[in-house]
Amino acid sequence: FFEEIAKFRAARRMWARLMKERFNSKDPRSQKLRTHAQTAGVSLTAQQPMNNVARVALQAMAAVLGGTQSLHTNSMDETLSLPTEEAVTVALRTQQIIAYETGVADTIDPLAGSYFVESLTDEMEEKAMEYITKLDDLGGMLAAIDEGFPQKEIAESAYTFQKDLESKEQVIVGVNSFVDSKDNADIPLHRSDPELESKRIEKFTAFIGRRSKENVQTQLAQIKRACEDGSNLMPILIEAVEKGITIGEVSDVYRDVFGVYRDPGLL
Numbered sequence: 001f002f003e004e005i006a007k008f009r010a011a012r013r014m015w016a017r018l019m020k021e022r023f024n025s026k027d028p029r030s031q032k033l034r035t036h037a038q039t040a041g042v043s044l045t046a047q048q049p050m051n052n053v054a055r056v057a058l059q060a061m062a063a064v065l066g067g068t069q070s071l072h073t074n075s076m077d078e079t080l081s082l083p084t085e086e087a088v089t090v091a092l093r094t095q096q097i098i099a100y101e102t103g104v105a106d107t108i109d110p111l112a113g114s115y116f117v118e119s120l121t122d123e124m125e126e127k128a129m130e131y132i133t134k135l136d137d138l139g140g141m142l143a144a145i146d147e148g149f150p151q152k153e154i155a156e157s158a159y160t161f162q163k164d165l166e167s168k169e170q171v172i173v174g175v176n177s178f179v180d181s182k183d184n185a186d187i188p189l190h191r192s193d194p195e196l197e198s199k200r201i202e203k204f205t206a207f208i209g210r211r212s213k214e215n216v217q218t219q220l221a222q223i224k225r226a227c228e229d230g231s232n233l234m235p236i237l238i239e240a241v242e243k244g245i246t247i248g249e250v251s252d253v254y255r256d257v258f259g260v261y262r263d264p265g266l267l
Helices: 002-022 051-066 085-102 115-138 141-147 149-167 196-210 213-229 233-242 247-258
Strands: 036-038 070-072
Touching: 002 051, 002 115, 051 070, 051 085, 115 141, 115 149, 141 149, 213 233, 213 247, 233 247
Parallel strands: 036 070
Antiparallel strands: none
């Protein structure tokens, strides 16, 4: 909880300094970090999903205390299905209760001065700058990805978390502690209309049938040329989409020209 608050505070401080000192920004407005936050989907559990209401509320409160400008709260049942209307409403009401009943958004940086939060903020900034320096030394993020550095860091973090989970060093209520055999019994789940798939296929087939094959090939050829010669793709993509080219067809061109990324660690 406090670490999340410190993360937002450290990010604002780092953004302001890096924009000014590293990128020589002249407009003070560009030194203001504007942040959208979403509660952690990875923390939602399929077991005892009602517990996710409390998790989301605490995470949302941390984001607000940290100073986020906008916020998305996850629904309690998103590990099981698309959220139901009732679950979405609870997620929305969670934000509204924080906004209108607690008063926490009425004060800028309300935990400033807390010895614990200030210490965590300093530590967070220090550790983040170590990563930035490491990435710079590797030649930037693209070079780091080619070397497998971020992939290795993520894999090690996931391994450590799983090990702590299985040893109960990290307690997840309802998963490895306080387990209930009922789990998600009686939780209503969103069910899609079974006829929706056939209707969408029919509609898409009709859409494809109305297009000019010659025009489609022309548009795709233009996209391919732009990919190959480094032209600005955006105006070409906008024109292509307006003329009925699909995302799938554009993606096929990208794969044809650029290939498909392969994790260096898996090669």
